[in-house]
Amino acid sequence: MQKSYGRLEQNKNKEIVTKNDQPASGAGFERAVLVAVIRDQQDPRQAEEYLAELEFLAEPAGIVGVRRFTQRLPQPSARIYVGPGKLEEIAAYCKEEEIDVAIFDDELSPSQTRNIEAAMPCRILDRTRLILDIFMSRAQTAYAKTQVQLANYQYMLPRLSGMWTHLERQRGGTGTRGGAGEREIETDRRIIRNRISKLKEDLQKIDRQMAVQRSNRGSMVRVALVGYTNVGKSSLMNALCGPSVAEADMLFATLDPTSRKLILPSGMAVLLVDTVGFVSRLPHNLVEAFKSTLEEAAWSDVIVRVADAGDDQREEQLAVTDEVLDGLDCAGIPRLTVYNKCDKPNALNFDPDILLTSAKTGYGLDALLKKLDELLSDRVHTIRVLLPYDKLGLAAPMRERGSVQLEEYREDGLYLEGIVKTEDLHCFEGFLV
Numbered sequence: 001m002q003k004s005y006g007r008l009e010q011n012k013n014k015e016i017v018t019k020n021d022q023p024a025s026g027a028g029f030e031r032a033v034l035v036a037v038i039r040d041q042q043d044p045r046q047a048e049e050y051l052a053e054l055e056f057l058a059e060p061a062g063i064v065g066v067r068r069f070t071q072r073l074p075q076p077s078a079r080i081y082v083g084p085g086k087l088e089e090i091a092a093y094c095k096e097e098e099i100d101v102a103i104f105d106d107e108l109s110p111s112q113t114r115n116i117e118a119a120m121p122c123r124i125l126d127r128t129r130l131i132l133d134i135f136m137s138r139a140q141t142a143y144a145k146t147q148v149q150l151a152n153y154q155y156m157l158p159r160l161s162g163m164w165t166h167l168e169r170q171r172g173g174t175g176t177r178g179g180a181g182e183r184e185i186e187t188d189r190r191i192i193r194n195r196i197s198k199l200k201e202d203l204q205k206i207d208r209q210m211a212v213q214r215s216n217r218g219s220m221v222r223v224a225l226v227g228y229t230n231v232g233k234s235s236l237m238n239a240l241c242g243p244s245v246a247e248a249d250m251l252f253a254t255l256d257p258t259s260r261k262l263i264l265p266s267g268m269a270v271l272l273v274d275t276v277g278f279v280s281r282l283p284h285n286l287v288e289a290f291k292s293t294l295e296e297a298a299w300s301d302v303i304v305r306v307a308d309a310g311d312d313q314r315e316e317q318l319a320v321t322d323e324v325l326d327g328l329d330c331a332g333i334p335r336l337t338v339y340n341k342c343d344k345p346n347a348l349n350f351d352p353d354i355l356l357t358s359a360k361t362g363y364g365l366d367a368l369l370k371k372l373d374e375l376l377s378d379r380v381h382t383i384r385v386l387l388p389y390d391k392l393g394l395a396a397p398m399r400e401r402g403s404v405q406l407e408e409y410r411e412d413g414l415y416l417e418g419i420v421k422t423e424d425l426h427c428f429e430g431f432l433v
């Protein structure tokens with residue numbers, strides 16, 4: 001069964017939808033080979049790291065890497081990315097092992113895509129396609145969605161004919177060029193070009209800042225986990241909030257499966273938000289899509305920058321993270337740095353002020369929670385109120401965005417002790433005791 005990545009589907013109204021905004025469900029994993037060219041001066045270990053990241057990027061699409069192929073070349077072949085012998089070897093392996101998909105660790109040009117597709121017995125994907133799919137599944141606000149769609153159509157536009165020959169082959173056609181096929185592609189191109197100009201117009205109209213803030217207004221205190229892919233953001237979230245998404249969490253994360261409720265030692269409830277990960281070598285035309293998707297998630301009360309304590313690149317990665325955040329609407333948000341995976345043998349010793357954690361062993365999680373309480377202390381207030389029985393609705397900001405620590409039905413009203421966000425404090429004026 002072929003799965004569709006960015007391939008066009010048209011209904012009678014010539015409505016174009018891509019079928020890739022749903023990550024593959026748990027059922028039926030696909031088996032993949034990963035292919036990279038090691039450039040002349042490049043350290044092979046770095047190529048391995050890129051491939052590990054690529055494998056990780058494929059995971060949300062339900063794809064599991066079963067073998068890696070690398071080849072050292074001065075630069076990738078303009079025609080088929082690797083050398084002809086290598087491609088033959090890969091194709092033979094894929095045929096023999098009934099591999100579903102071959103993933104290339106760079107953005108393939110439209111002609112590379114066509115040539116490789118002609119030589120391979122399976123579907124092919126490139127780095128850009130995988131990253132785009134992740135952004136598509138993560139973008140929430142109108143602005144981010146528009147930005148991601150735009151990047152998606154820009155990626156698809158020059159690749160339509162490759163997709164066509166692919167479809168033709170599936171149908172058992174002869175693959176002859178011209179005729180109906182070419183006309184179809186021209187129509188598709190025209191539709192996509194129109195879409196692109198419409199999306200560009202839309203972007204001008206959407207007030208980006210409003211979009212981000214509106215989407216998060218009225219939420220609980222938010223803490224965002226930001227960092228490169230694979231540093232352990234999701235693992236930290238699970239370690240802090242418990243492994244399974246309980247129903248109680250779902251109430252707080254109705255729209256966004258990447259937010260979870262977290263109770264700090266002070267008793268304050270916060271929303272912990274996992275953001276879309278940074279990736280190395282982000283293709284240039286995905287930069288805006290990435291930033292807008294990150295921005296909406298990272299807009300919070302505290303940003304936790306997560307780095308991999310055992311990764312030589314950690315300082316460079318943190319610097320890039322900061323640089324990107326500085327350029328976004330998140331610039332003024334307090335940041336906290338956490339070096340995760342401190343259980344790894346090659347993790348360095350840091351000075352005692354630095355937060356070291358391990359999502360694996362649980363080390364440092366208490367210290368992280370305590371630090372969050374400290375940082376958030378000026379964003380919230382602990383209050384005691386007595387609400388008359390005809391004003392019980394006023395308790396909502398404390399119940400929904402803060403936390404109730406004591407609740408007593410008394411003769412003259414409802415007595416509440418708990419935490420509210422500073423911006424909600426005015427709701428309780430006149431009822432404080």
Ligand SMILES: Nc1nc2c(ncn2[C@@H]2O[C@H](COP(=O)(O)OP(=O)(O)O)[C@@H](O)[C@H]2O)c(=O)[nH]1
Binds near residue numbers: 358
């Ligand atoms: N040794 C070790 N591995 C970890 C730790 N945290 C996460 N990992 C592993 O690192 C990989 C990436 O973790 P994940 O949470 O998915 O990273 P994310 O991309 O930042 O969300 C997974 O294989 C985790 O099992 C840790 O504290 N120690």
Ligand SMILES: [Mg+2]
Binds near residue numbers: 230233234235274277
């Ligand atoms: Mg993750």
